[in-house]
Amino acid sequence: MKLSEMKLYICNNNFKHSIITPKVKLDKRKALIIEFITDKQKHYFGECNAFETDWYDDETIEVVYDQTIKWFESFKNIEFECFSEVQNALQCLEKYPATRSMIVMACYQIFFQLETFNVPYGATVSGLTDKQINDLKVTQPQRIKIKWSETILEDVKRLQRLLFKPQIVIDANESVRDNEVEKIMLLSSSEILYLEEPFKDIEKVNQFKDTELPPIAIDEKAVSLKTILYYIENYKIDVVVLKPFRLGGIDKVMEIIEILEQKDVKFVIGGMYEYGLSRYFTALLARYATYPSDITPQGYYFENDIVAHSGILKRGSIYFEPPLVNKDHLMQID
Numbered sequence: 001m002k003l004s005e006m007k008l009y010i011c012n013n014n015f016k017h018s019i020i021t022p023k024v025k026l027d028k029r030k031a032l033i034i035e036f037i038t039d040k041q042k043h044y045f046g047e048c049n050a051f052e053t054d055w056y057d058d059e060t061i062e063v064v065y066d067q068t069i070k071w072f073e074s075f076k077n078i079e080f081e082c083f084s085e086v087q088n089a090l091q092c093l094e095k096y097p098a099t100r101s102m103i104v105m106a107c108y109q110i111f112f113q114l115e116t117f118n119v120p121y122g123a124t125v126s127g128l129t130d131k132q133i134n135d136l137k138v139t140q141p142q143r144i145k146i147k148w149s150e151t152i153l154e155d156v157k158r159l160q161r162l163l164f165k166p167q168i169v170i171d172a173n174e175s176v177r178d179n180e181v182e183k184i185m186l187l188s189s190s191e192i193l194y195l196e197e198p199f200k201d202i203e204k205v206n207q208f209k210d211t212e213l214p215p216i217a218i219d220e221k222a223v224s225l226k227t228i229l230y231y232i233e234n235y236k237i238d239v240v241v242l243k244p245f246r247l248g249g250i251d252k253v254m255e256i257i258e259i260l261e262q263k264d265v266k267f268v269i270g271g272m273y274e275y276g277l278s279r280y281f282t283a284l285l286a287r288y289a290t291y292p293s294d295i296t297p298q299g300y301y302f303e304n305d306i307v308a309h310s311g312i313l314k315r316g317s318i319y320f321e322p323p324l325v326n327k328d329h330l331m332q333i334d
Helices: 061-075 083-093 095-110 130-139 150-162 178-187 202-207 223-236 250-262 275-286
Strands: 003-020 024-040 043-047 117-120 120-125 143-147 167-171 194-195 217-220 238-243 266-269 312-314 317-320 331-333
Touching: 003 061, 024 061, 024 095, 043 095, 043 275, 061 083, 061 095, 083 095, 095 250, 095 275, 117 202, 117 250, 117 275, 120 130, 120 178, 143 150, 150 178, 223 250, 238 250, 250 275, 275 317
Parallel strands: 120 143, 143 167, 167 194, 194 217, 217 238, 238 266
Antiparallel strands: 003 024, 003 331, 024 043, 117 317, 312 317
16 A cells, blocks of 8 residues: 555634633634545545644644655655554654644554444533533433533532433643642542542642542643553552543554553543544544543534534444545645
């Protein structure tokens, strides 16, 4: 197989509801999409989870765009006989995990048959409105992740009053202030499944007694297998959030999953406000997760998606089929 041609696209759809996190407010999701065309005239797509600005990571869409062009210029029309040869060609992108993740997403489809499967529904809500509560009552996710805010204690109580009794996760995005520590200690007795990234400085976690904290997860700090193992061994970490675009792609995450399972470490797969293409591969990995992961059904974030019928909600789980990209929703860029 040879990669004979590459096209790059932008998708920039409005969110149905603004995404409000401790770090940023998002009204749209701009994403870079890659299309490879092989020497056999087969078309394969990958979706990039980087953002337009560096609010989350220094590897922005612009960086990914530049690195992708450089990579393709080096490997255009090179013969790849197996997936491991593609992996070898991607070694030059170790410092650009979001770029590598997008490319490997497309190339994985060349060498592996994609499956149909079901995964648990794990909803993420930002700013708990009455409409969101009603939507949750209708869809009944097995797990709900709520973003940290000044109203977190009341938000948790509202979720706990839901009759279908979902598991509750809190995502703090390293934003808990010193004057909010008491809230964390109150949450320790609230049957929270886990709290993601309460502090920028992880040293603070070890300043608490075990009974003073809910189970703690690392997310932003989980940037490599070496780093993950270090934090698990040295800090009170109960869960690891694995995000493919931050770790270099689905193949890298598969390797990490195998090691974490051997060490009996709990983990979930993290999404990043994805369109249907990337969401399929996040869900593919989430089949192995300890708890329900960041997997949302079709139409949860966007009215229009680049993949139709990507994740159909059926009785609390989400059904996925191999994704077919609709280029009508994409804008080609030079």
